[in-house]
Amino acid sequence: MIEFKSVIELNEAARGLLEGHFGEVSLEAEISKITKHSSGHWYFTLKDEQASIDATMFRGANLRVTFEPKVGLKVVCAGKLTLFSATGRYQINVLSMKEAGAGDLDAAFRALCARLEKAGVARRNINGVLQKVGARPLPRLPKRVGIVTSLSSAAFADIKQRIESSGYFLSKFICFDTLVQGKDAPASIIEALSLADNAGLDVIILARGGGSKEDLWCFNDENLARKILSLKTPIISAVGHEIDYSISDFVSDHRSITPTAAIADLLPSKDALAQFIDTKLENINLACSSKIERAQNRLNIASLKLSPSSIKERLDKFNLNIKTKQSAIKLALDSKILSWGHKIENLKTQLKAKQEIFETKRSSVSVFVGGNQAKLDELKIGDKITLKSAYASKEAQIL
Structure with missing residues (x-):
């Protein structure tokens, strides 16, 4: 028999045996209740169809959990069996937690990410997060916004409240109801997106509140x-919470960390809108002032041109220009007439010279024998000859 002096001594011995014998264990179970203490520690119960066990997960460990643990969620926990000495309560101190089936889902998620990268439609940014290639900018002041979500969801209620509180009055919001959970959800969302894409919108918001990995799958x-x-309309993916990433985030033009954040990302705040309007008014005033100033300058120039002194100056300049052109025309005509006179004198001289030659040749006679010109000293008695002058031709015979 082992004797113990106190309950705490017994409990401490039992804790030592339990921890030393089992080491680290892993089990799959369902969360039946959970308390998150102000210290940051979690206290919850894990159960299956036949039994339950108390569990703790201290702050240093639960900070690494990437999903929201809640009642009814099936999880896989790894940790150490222990015993709380003060109460003798047997429990598991959980060191890591993941959703049941998360390994298969994570593998499928990574495989799809790899296919999108290989297809060239998404690539890693400097933080290693996938982003759509060729993402389009969001409209600065959207006039027609489509919201694709479940109209009965808390996310839609939050979006409506955020829109109303924004005070933004320039947009018209058009809602497209769809399933956002379950095996039929993808087909329902695709149909709603098709309707939204053909509605002439400036932007579409695809929204869904937080949930487990299975809920968001x-x-x-x-x-x-x-x-x-394939959408021709820019789209915002606003699915889950900040820590939740889905494929829709990677192929959309913009990712918002929550549905309400999508409204904040898309719509300007009241102050920003007021500043935008003030800037536009200032630009309009500057443009109007500049236009009026240019018109006034043109009017002043026109007034100066129409003043008596200006008109006289312009008339004097015009008359001087006419006189200058008249002088130039007269000088050109005189030069032309002088040139023509010289040409006429030259022609007269040439004509006179040709007349003298013509008169000289006019009285001369040429002798032809048999059609050929012959010299006078070569003629013989009996030759029949032709005498030709400039104006006459005679036949003769040498006797």
Whole structure:
């Protein structure tokens, strides 16, 4: 028999045996209740169909959990079995937690990410997060905004409240109801996106509140991803919370960390809108002032041109210009007439010279024998000859 002096001594011995014998263990179970203490520690119960066990997860460990643990969620926990000495309560101190089936889902998620990268439709940014290639900018002042979500969801209620509180009055919001969870959700979302894309919108918001990995899995559907890529309208993916990433985030033009954040990202604040309007008014005033100033300058110039002194100056300049042109025309005509006179004198001289030659040749006679010109000293008695002058021709015979 082992004797103990106190309950705490017994409990401490039992804790030592329990921890030393089992070491680290892992189990799959469902969370049945959970308390998150102000210290940051979690206290909850894990159960299955036949039994339950108390569990703790201290702050240093639970900071690494990337999802929201809640009642009814099935999880896989790894940790150490221990015993709380003060109460003798047997429990597990959880060191890591993931959603049940998360390994298969994570593998499928990574595989789809790899296919999108290989297809060249998404690439890693400097933080290693996938982003759409060729993402389009969001409109600065959207006039027609489509919201694709479940109209009965808390996310839609939050969006409406955020729109109303924004005070932004320039936009018209058009809602497209769809399933956002379950096996039929991808087809429903695709149909709603098709309607929204053909509604002449400036931008579409695809929204869904937070949930487990399984709840949000419909937004990792490959057909949905390709539908989002084919949209002609810019789209915001606002699915889950800041820590939640889905394929829809990677293929959309913009990712907002929550549905309400999408409204904040898209719509300007009251102050920003007031500043925008003030800037536009200032630009309009400056443009009007500049236009009026230019018109006034033109009017002043026109007034100066129409003043008596200006008109006289312009008339004097005009008359001087006429006189200058008259002088130039007269000088040109005189030069031309002088040139023509010289040409006429030259022609007269040439004509006179030709007349003298003509008169000289006019009285001369040429002798032809048999059609050929012959010299006078070569003629013989009996030759028949032709005498030709400039104006006459005679036949003769040498006797």
